[in-house]
Structures are given as C-alpha cells and as structure tokens.
Amino acid sequence: MLLNTYHISWLSLSLAYILLAFPLYIFWKYKTGLVKETLISFARMTLQLALVGLYLGLIFNLNNVWINIGWVFIMIGVATITTTQRSGLKGRAFFVPVSLALLVSIVLIDTFFLGAILQLENFFEARYFIPITGMIIGNCMERNIIALNTFYDTLTKEYEVYQYYIANGASRQEALRPFISEAIQKSFNPLIANTAVIGLIALPGMMTGQILGGSAPGLAIKYQILLMLGIFTASLSTVYITLRSVTPHLISASGILLSKQQVSNKTVKQLSVYELHQELVSLSVGKQKVNTDPSFS
Amino acid sequence: MIVFNDVNISHENTPLLEGMSFRIKKGQKAVLKGRSGSGKSSIMKTILGFHLPQKGEIFIKDIALKAGNEKLIREFTSWVPQDIWTPLERVKDFLLYPFSFKINHHLYPDTKAIGEMLDQLMLPVSLLEKPVKQISGGEKQRIALCSSLLLKKDIILWDEPTSALDDYTKEHICSFIMQQPELTLLVSSHDAYWIEASDIIIKTEEYHVA
Numbered sequence: 001m002l003l004n005t006y007h008i009s010w011l012s013l014s015l016a017y018i019l020l021a022f023p024l025y026i027f028w029k030y031k032t033g034l035v036k037e038t039l040i041s042f043a044r045m046t047l048q049l050a051l052v053g054l055y056l057g058l059i060f061n062l063n064n065v066w067i068n069i070g071w072v073f074i075m076i077g078v079a080t081i082t083t084t085q086r087s088g089l090k091g092r093a094f095f096v097p098v099s100l101a102l103l104v105s106i107v108l109i110d111t112f113f114l115g116a117i118l119q120l121e122n123f124f125e126a127r128y129f130i131p132i133t134g135m136i137i138g139n140c141m142e143r144n145i146i147a148l149n150t151f152y153d154t155l156t157k158e159y160e161v162y163q164y165y166i167a168n169g170a171s172r173q174e175a176l177r178p179f180i181s182e183a184i185q186k187s188f189n190p191l192i193a194n195t196a197v198i199g200l201i202a203l204p205g206m207m208t209g210q211i212l213g214g215s216a217p218g219l220a221i222k223y224q225i226l227l228m229l230g231i232f233t234a235s236l237s238t239v240y241i242t243l244r245s246v247t248p249h250l251i252s253a254s255g256i257l258l259s260k261q262q263v264s265n266k267t268v269k270q271l272s273v274y275e276l277h278q279e280l281v282s283l284s285v286g287k288q289k290v291n292t293d294p295s296f297s
Numbered sequence: 298m299i300v301f302n303d304v305n306i307s308h309e310n311t312p313l314l315e316g317m318s319f320r321i322k323k324g325q326k327a328v329l330k331g332r333s334g335s336g337k338s339s340i341m342k343t344i345l346g347f348h349l350p351q352k353g354e355i356f357i358k359d360i361a362l363k364a365g366n367e368k369l370i371r372e373f374t375s376w377v378p379q380d381i382w383t384p385l386e387r388v389k390d391f392l393l394y395p396f397s398f399k400i401n402h403h404l405y406p407d408t409k410a411i412g413e414m415l416d417q418l419m420l421p422v423s424l425l426e427k428p429v430k431q432i433s434g435g436e437k438q439r440i441a442l443c444s445s446l447l448l449k450k451d452i453i454l455w456d457e458p459t460s461a462l463d464d465y466t467k468e469h470i471c472s473f474i475m476q477q478p479e480l481t482l483l484v485s486s487h488d489a490y491w492i493e494a495s496d497i498i499i500k501t502e503e504y505h506v507a
Contacts, residue, residue, distance in 0.1 A: 158382045160378045161381060163347055164376065165394075165395065167345045167347075167374060167375070167454075168374075168395045169395065170398045171398070171399065174398045178385065178394075256347075
C-alpha cells in the first residue's frame, strides 16, 4: 500500500512539546500540584511509545508466527497483572482465572475476526494480528477491572443480601446472580453509551489512524465496526468467565466472604481443584452447579 | 422446631452471647427482644448456619446444626434481613427472584396467591409493576416478607420486620401472622405488638456478654 501520510521529523515532533507550556503554566499558577506529575507522565509516555515503536518495528520486520504469538501472551500477562493490581484482588489464585478469561476470549474473537471475516492468508500476520488483538485485550481489561471492582465492592457492602438468597434456598451461583448483574451493568453501561455516539462526538483512534495512513474512509469504517463488535463480545466473555470462575476464591466453603488480603494470600495449591473443576463444568454445560458439595453454602 | 442448649455465640472472635437455652415448638411464635448490638441478628445467622456456635447444641427440626448440615437446614427456613438491596429493576422481579432458585421452582406462586398475600401485608398489587428504585425501604422490606411467606417454609426468621412501618400496618401484619397455626416464627423486634402477641419472649440481654 502506498503511504502518502506526511512525514513528521524528530525536530518538529520535539517542537510539539511546546504545547505543554500552556497547561503547565495554568497548573503552576493555580498551585494544583500537577506540574511534576504531568512532566513525569509525558516523559513516560514518550519513552514507552518510543520503545513500542522500536519493538513493533522489529516484530513487524521479523513477522515470525511464534514471536507474534509470544507478544500476544506478553500482552495478556501485562493486562492480567494490571487487572489484579487495580482491583486489589492479587495473588496467583486470581492470575489464573483472569488470564484464562482473556485468553479464551481472544482466541474466540480472533478466530472470528481474522480467520472468518478477514480470511487472512497468514492468521498471525503481525500487521493485523498484533494491533487488533492488542486493542481487544486493552478494552477487555478496562471492562474487567470495573466489573471485578463492582462485584467485590457490592458483595462486601451487600453481603447480607447474598446470605438472604442463600437462606431462602439459592445455590451459590443463584445467590450471586444479582451481583454479577450489577457488575455487568456498571462495566458495560459506559461502553454502550460510547458505542451510541461514536462518529458523532468522537472519531475512534484506529479509524483516524487508518485514514491518516492512507486508507479510504469506507474501508476504515468497516474495520472500525468490526473492531467495535469484536471488543464488545470479547469484553463480555472476559468479564463473564472471570466473574464465574473467581467466586470460589472469594467465598469460603462455609459461606464467609474473604477479605482482599486473605484472597491475595491464597495460592494455586490451596485453590480447591474440585471447586475450580465444578465451576468449569457448570460453565461448559451451562447448568447450575448441583449440590454435590455438602459443605458449600 | 428450634432448640438451643446452652449455646455460646461469638461475633468476629469476640464472645457475644453465653449460655442460651430455649425451645420453640411447631407453630409457636417467638420474639427476640433486646437493644441494638445485643446479638439478635447473630442468633438468626447462627440458626441459618452462617456462624457456628462456640459451644452448645442447636437443633432445627431435630437436625443438629453443624458444619456440612447448613444446606439441609436452610431447606426448612426463610429469612428476611433488615436491609435489602437489589439491582433488579421491577418490584415483581424482586418478589419472584427466590422462586427462580432450583429448589423453589415448584413453589412458584400464581397471580391470585401473590395478590392475596400483598393484600395481607397491606400493599397494592399495582406496586408490582413499579421500578424498585421508586418504592420506599418499608415497602421493599414488605415485598421480601411477601416472598418469604409465599415460600411456605416451616420456619420463618424475620429481622426487625416492621420497624419502618406505621402502627396500623404493624398491628395488621402482626395479627395476620399470629393467625397462621402452621407457621413457626422467630422475629427480632422492639415493637410491643410482636412482644405482646408472642408465645415466647427471648431477652437477649440476659445472655449478653458485657
């Protein structure tokens, strides 16, 4: 493809930093205490993007299937660590369900997107596989952080409601349904609202980038629509799998809600294989967990 | 139906109640009386198996309460806490949610039964179509009481069921419950109506660890 985008020289790019002078002046004048933070975050942004530019340049040149797959695994790992840290639900017991949820969602959506719709000759073609997967992972992570935070916070605040349903005959998953509902509502409302106004008050980044890069607007829009659909479904799948599979680690067998500290201290060894297996079976069969475990509440 | 034999209960590792003994027979109505923080809610949660007693024995329908038995015991009970929250939108969905549980499917009430029960609790049927956000705390609690009665469990445990209601409504609900001979009831309440009408009064302060 012929790239007819105007070149930006390093010199003119550095001149663009002059733009920061105005916000910095206002921050300083009003003693907001934001000057230092702003300088640090823009320095970080520059460094990180420069590194990513180098990496991606290298990865795109090599365009090796295994390196591309490896890169996606690194992205999943970073997204998982960010999710567990920002939700405060750390520890290996959380790393496994969150990264699996991301992996399953990515495999599903990528297969559909790159395989069935774009029908790429090389499925792992770096130019498609990496940016598309990256954008999906980033969005899944955002949704998942909001969902996990809402889920745990509501459960802590309204634990008596969980007990209310348990005391009136609910299984664990039945009693958790209102909490999963709340978490899904809180995490998807912003995305739904955004989707409704896209193109009107915001031109999405990828579309803008493609148009600047020389694509016809018609094609850029098709990509954008595909991406929005992919992001939406992958996010829901990530959130759903995560919420369904973390519950055995949040609530003890006798029905006590564990604190974030206790949860973080749980290791994979302590994580009951039986419970995890039950959750996965109930997920795959699409049935409620039957009361085979006498001690569960 | 409910037997306590020299029971000690702790709350977050601090002893709360000691040496509790009482017996509630089938069809009897009992009230837990005592100031806030004297352990009324903890007693109910212990009966439901959310806490295990530190000492002593508890029998619910002749079944000993111990780890592993909670689920069995909860099949006979219905409990309504003081504050209830729900993300469900319509009042009707909130009322019927407990009937969506597998073990309660067969109890799903028809429109007539729901209407009659709402009437006894002095709630209009039109409330069912309202958004939950638009009804008051007292109405929400009575909707939960309605579900609880429609579940037709042997033992009903209600935590401060009428604290948000006016005297007229309190009296009506209380006398309706007292006229149900099959129902075994344990409520916690400050209200004179419950205290006067009950067969058994359990004063939690007598067992409270200061």
